[in-house]
Amino acid sequence: MSFLLATEARESFAEIDVPLWAWGALIATIVSMLAVDLVAHRAQHAPTPRRALIESSIWIAMGLSFAGVIALAFNGQAPGEYLAGYLIEKSLxxxxxxxxxxxFGTFAIPLRYQHRVLFWGVFGALILRAIFIGAGVSLIARFWWLLVVFGVFLILTGVKVLRHRENEGTPGHDRAVRALGRVMPVSPELNGHHFFTKVDGKRAATPLLAALVVVEFTDVIFAVDSVPAVLAVSREPFIVFASNAFAILGLRAAYFLLAGWRERLHYIGHALGLILIFVGAKMTVSRWWHMPTNLSLAVIVALLVLAIVASRRRERRLAALSAAVPSEAVEVADVAGDDGVAH
Structure with a gap:
């Protein structure tokens, strides 16, 4: 069975010596950013689209600028691997x-309370991602054939995403709520922004806590896809965790900006499926052939740009059609889609 263990690889990834203080600085930066965000949103109100856009832009700028920090601290292809990992995680x-x-729609959570759920959801996601990344890097280092397993899994997931774009179900919703119900009663009534309430003198979870449990559960499901995808472009735990962390930190602002844009970003899901297939293929063959990091980065950016451009063109085309024909005809055209396949 020794042939299944890792031997000298032909892969060419960044190998950097990360001092302990660098890990400490990264974690301190993440905690500080979370603290600032918590203080900035201490008032329970729904962010305006303008504020969400500003905050999302700030988070993205900070995430991209960290590539400069990596470039100053480490030479070679480390910055490129970070950017590729960041874009993969951000897009997925x-x-x-x-x-x-x-x-939030399922649990009828008011908009003003959603940031509180997402704050703790992101906090939990960071911890879960750290565990997933540590386990993934260790396993790949010991068992090289897991590269093929993860790669094929990503390819199949990408194909599934392309074939089932309109599945609106919430992954694991019922299981997560049932698990919470075994621990304590779940009240159907909100108690302001609190996660707990009293029912007949007994402690009970509010829909806010139930929503948080489902958010965390779904993140575990998404991490099964995203962590192997980032490991396809880097094997350095510091780079993988940093790219995941900075991408995740900006998700709350992105949510308030993008939650209503699903139809406007019609083809972004197709791009995500293609990205998963691409990084899965890259990971599958990485033992024998290493794709240059800059090329991987270019492919990911190109897929995202093409999806956004195609979505915008579709939106303008439907708007023009809506102005020319009755709304019923527009709905029929939308269902038929551009390729004649029902969406």
Whole structure:
């Protein structure tokens, strides 16, 4: 069985010596950013689209600028691997944002309380991602054939995403709520922004806590896809965790900006499926052939740009059609789609 263990690889990934203080600085930065965000949103109100756009832009700028920090601290291809990992995680998180919208609608969570759920949801996601990344890097280092397993899994997931774009269900919703119900009663009534309330003198969970449990559960499901996808472009735990963390930190602002844009970003889901297939193929063959990091980055950016451009063109085409014909005809054209396949 020794042939199944890792031997000298032909892969060419960044190998950097990360001092302990660098990990400490990264974690301190993440905690500080979370603290600032918590203080900025201490008032329970729904962010305006303008504020959500500003905050989302700030988070993205900080995430991209960290590539400069990596470039200054480490030479070679480390910055490129970070950017590729960041873009993969950020793009795959778009589906996460849309699922959050479904979760909040299911539990009837008012907009002003949603940031509180997402704050603790993101906090838990960071811890879960750290565990997933540590386990993934260790397993791949010991068992090289897991690269093929993860790669094929990503390819199949990408194909599934392409074939089932309109599945609106919330992954694991019923299971997560049932699990919470075994621990304590779940009240159907909100108690302001609190996660707990009293029912007949007994402690009970509010729909806010139920929504948080489902958010965390769905993140575990998404992490099964996204962590192997980022491991396809880097094997360095510091780079993988940093790219995941900075991408996740901006998701709350992105949610309030993008939650209502699903139809306007019609083709972004197709791009996500193609990205999963691409990184899955890259991971599958990485033992024998390593694709240059800059090329991987270019492919990911190109797929995202093409999806956005195609979505905008579709939106303008439907708007023009809506102005020319009755709304019923527009709905029929929308269902038929551009390729004649029902969406």
């Amino acid at each position: 998180s778009v589906d996460n944002v849309f699922v959050w919208a479904v979760i």
